[in-house]
Amino acid sequence: MPRRIDHVAIIVRNLEDALTFYRDTLGIVPSEIKDVPTEQVRIAFLPLGGPAGSQIELIEPTSDNASLQKFLERRGEGLHHLCLEVEDIDGALQELKDQGAAVLDQQPRLAAEGRAIFLHPKATHGVLLELLEKVD
Template sequence: MDPNETSIRVDHVGVAVESVDEAEPVLTALGCEKVVDDTVEDRFRWVYYRLGGASRIELIEPVAEESFLTEYLDRHGPGLHHVTLEVADIDAVIDSLGGVGVDTIDRQSYEGWTEAFVSPRNETGVLFQLMEYTGAFTDGREFDEESFFMRGRRLSAGE
């Protein structure tokens, strides 16, 4: 696949923190606006902040006593955890990565999205999360599409 044949954009940058409440004043001082504050199955809290019209930062804080996030913070301390790329066709992107010898891991499908990860053992040293929104991700949530998605809508082919 030619990478120009599918649409990809940076969705957000994820930052691991010990406490969202303690880290939030930094983002507020930078002009960020809180968009989402949610908890995933008592494992971690994720809070999205919009910065301007097209940038987002996510703070992730462990809620469980032991999780991937507590292990990460124990090893690395607070800081950049991942970069999430919204993709219009996750299969095409996974195939493209495989074509240059980069494997994806932990592919999962959920109601409203499919995700996979590129291990930070790749040549960039960055954990990439690939995310394809496959349905009404915002249905039943406390936030709406306009405030959640970049440009108010999920990515589609040809953008």
């Protein structure tokens, strides 16, 4: 099912502070900084490896009530999830359900770059896993 690693998501308290390291120290220039109101986050996409490469995704919660803000308060800054790109999110979801996988979404959700589902970390050996069908 998965085609490639699309991105590694890192949750941060302050996007500008995080960019001071990733952009100014490492030299990874964001391709886009985007507000995603449906998820109550602001995201910086840091591309690596050219057009078909992977990205680092820095995520800053934008609301005290956001589930990601609660995650940040409990666990602090750091790795949030790993995202794998799939060609057909509906097919991937159905296949995972048929196999009894612990999916967190019963239908794909709108994500910053397409449609996605998440799998529970308890089923993936401790890593929150996102499957993403990119939309151009």
